[in-house]
Amino acid sequence: MLTIPKWKVYTIIFTCLISIYLSIPTLFPQIADSSLKSAFPANKVNLGLDLRGGASLLLEVDSKHYFSEQLENTVEQIKTKLRMEKIGFEKFDITEDYITIHLSSADSVYDTKTIIYNIFGNTAQIETNKNVLILSLAQIIKSGLKNNLMAQTQEIIRRRIDETGTKEVDLQMQGDNQILLQVPGLENPEQIKRLLGQTAKLSFHLVDDSVRLSDAANGKVPYGSKLLPLDTKERGNFGKSVLVVKSRAALSGDMLTDAQTTVNNGSAVVHFKLTSVGSKIFADLTSKNTGKLLAIVLDGKIISAPGIREPILGGSGTISGNFSIQSANELALLLRAGALPAPINIIEERTVGPSLGADSIEAGIKAVVAGVVLVMLLMFVFYGLFGMVANFALVFNLLMTIAALSLFNATLTLPGIAGMVLTLGMAVDANVLIFERVKEEVKKGKSPLSALESGYNLAFSTILDSNLTTILAAIILYIFGTGPVKGFAVTLTIGILCSMFTAVSLTKLIIAKWYRTKKPKLLML
Incomplete structure (x- = not known):
């Protein structure tokens, strides 16, 4: 009776020791700066953010712009295929969800549908009316595109804001197209806003010198070319505000492997390196177009248009454009992080000062300490020695909760602290159920050993039911909640799981050891 297998004893002891070990870096943060860091x-x-202070930005991703861009790319893809197959068309109309294709002849409908199915597969939805085809993207395709958009945007934001991985940036999805960005410890969010204000889509285009700018300004732009504005800083170099460039990019920014700021002749420039494929394309481009201008376009503006003096075969180059050191550094960072797939709008901004964060930490610590002390005092008053055992288990419940949160590099907020305080009360609640059950068994005339065994066994189902219902409520909070509510739900769930271990297994091990050592004839409850 009241026996615990050796493997279970060792498991309980090991779990307690590993909890102490994992919680030390959190409880004693100064270790990170000491010689014990590696241990x-x-x-x-x-x-x-609410404990440490920092900046919070609610970002909205322009998904409509993204879908519009995808539809335009699709149109160009279809046009290219139609020209290859020598199928005539009059025009393409693009709306939010549809592409309308006006063919020159109704006889080409079947061949055009075949081309579209080859591009999109059987998921393409096509309606026909004489020589007109209406292509709509299936909902499953749009859903997949949107999921990819949000995941890619989230990752690029993280790389831009926290390239080294040391800023503890917190990114959370909010609804369908919003992202909550929190950067603890940051007092001035202006740099972050500048970094997020650009999509940083870089491309290289040959300048079209076959047309006069005056003609292009009047709408006479040759097919396959387009008019792009020059960056304000570059207009003085050319004496004009626009240039005509080839519509199709000769090279895109996703072929860059690195970008760093350097100084050339006293001016800040951005030195870039290309992938192996990009190097071959760049070498071929500069070899065939020596003497021509190459426009470097960033977010629809020409930031530089240097002349190609000789073939560039090394797979690297420089971007100059009257940069300051700061603007060159920011451009290099944007290019390393990659282009945002869609523009981002900041719809809410909040800054929490470090003094307010310090006050929150102090208030949180006071709440936890007060809760622990009061609970321990009541347990000792009502249950004596058994209450002290429950208090000992309560300490390990707190350590195990911290250790579990540490494993996930979790972020603790004020609601999270509230969840921990609630968990401490629920942890001793399990012990109260056990001890009260033991009291009832003693009153029935059972021996101390039998009363202890029955108390633990009979109370377990009640403890399990109550904790499962609480965990279920926490899961619902996590699914439907946002931000701090999710933090509360996670902390509460972890704390309850830890309390089931400490309140049942750990206290049972201690009491079993005490009983075998003392062999009391009466239980002081």
């Missing part, structure tokens, strides 16, 4: 894990619980 402990790097993972720890990070303080959230």
Whole structure:
């Protein structure tokens, strides 16, 4: 009776020891700057915005712009295929969800549908009316595009804001097309807003010198070319505000492998390196177009248009454009992080000062300490020695919760602290159920050993039911909640799972050891 297998004893002891080890970096953050740093894990619980202070930005991704761009790319793809097959068409109309193709002849409908199915597969939805085809993107395609858009945007934002991975940036999805960005410890968000204000789509286009700018300005732009504005800083170099460039990019920014700021003749420039494929394309481009201008376009503006003096075969080059050191550094960072697939709008901005964060930490610590002390005092008053065992388990419940949060590099907020305080109360609630059950068994005349065994066994189902219902409620909060509510739900769930271990397994091990050592004839409850 009241026996615990050796493997279970070792498991309980090991779990307690590993919890102490994992929680040390969080409880003693000064270890990170000491010689003991390598002896402990790097993972720890990070303080959230409301505890540490910092900047919070709610970002909205322009998904309509993204879908419009995808439709335009699709149109160009279809046009290219139609020309290859020598199928005539009059025009293409693009709306939010549809592409309308007006063919020159109704006889070409079947061949055009075949081309579209080859591009999109059987998911393409096509309606026909004489020589007109209406192509609509299936909902599954749009859903997949949107998921890719949000995932890619989130990753690029992270790389832009936290290239080194040391700023503890927190990114959370909010609804269908919004992202909550929180950067603890940041007091001035202006640099972040500049970094997010550009999509940073870089491309290289040959300048079309076959047309006069006056003609292009009047709408006489040759097919396959377009008019683009020059960046304000570059207009003085050319004496004009626009240039005509080839519509099709000769090289895109996604072929860059690195971008760094350097100084050339006293001016800041951005030195870039290309992938192996990009190097071959760039070498071929510069070899065949020596003497021509190459426009470097960033977000629809020409930031530089240098002349190609000789073939560039090394797979690298420089971007100059009257940059300051700061603007060159920012451009290099944007190019390294990659282009945003769609523009981002900042719809809400909030800054929390470090003094307010410090006040929140102090208030949170006071709440936890007060809760722990009061609970421990009541347990000791009502249950004596057994209450002290429950208090000992309560300490390990707190350590295990911190250790579990550390494993996930979780961010602790004020609602998270509230979840921890609630968990402490629920942890001793399990012990109260066990001890009260033991009391009832003693009153029935059972021996101390039998009363203890029955108390733990009979109370377990009640403890399990109550904790499962709480965990279910926490899961619902996590699914439907946002931000701080999710933090509360996660902390509460982890704390409850830890409390089931400490309140049942750990206290049972301690009481079983005490009983075998003391062999009391009466239980002081």
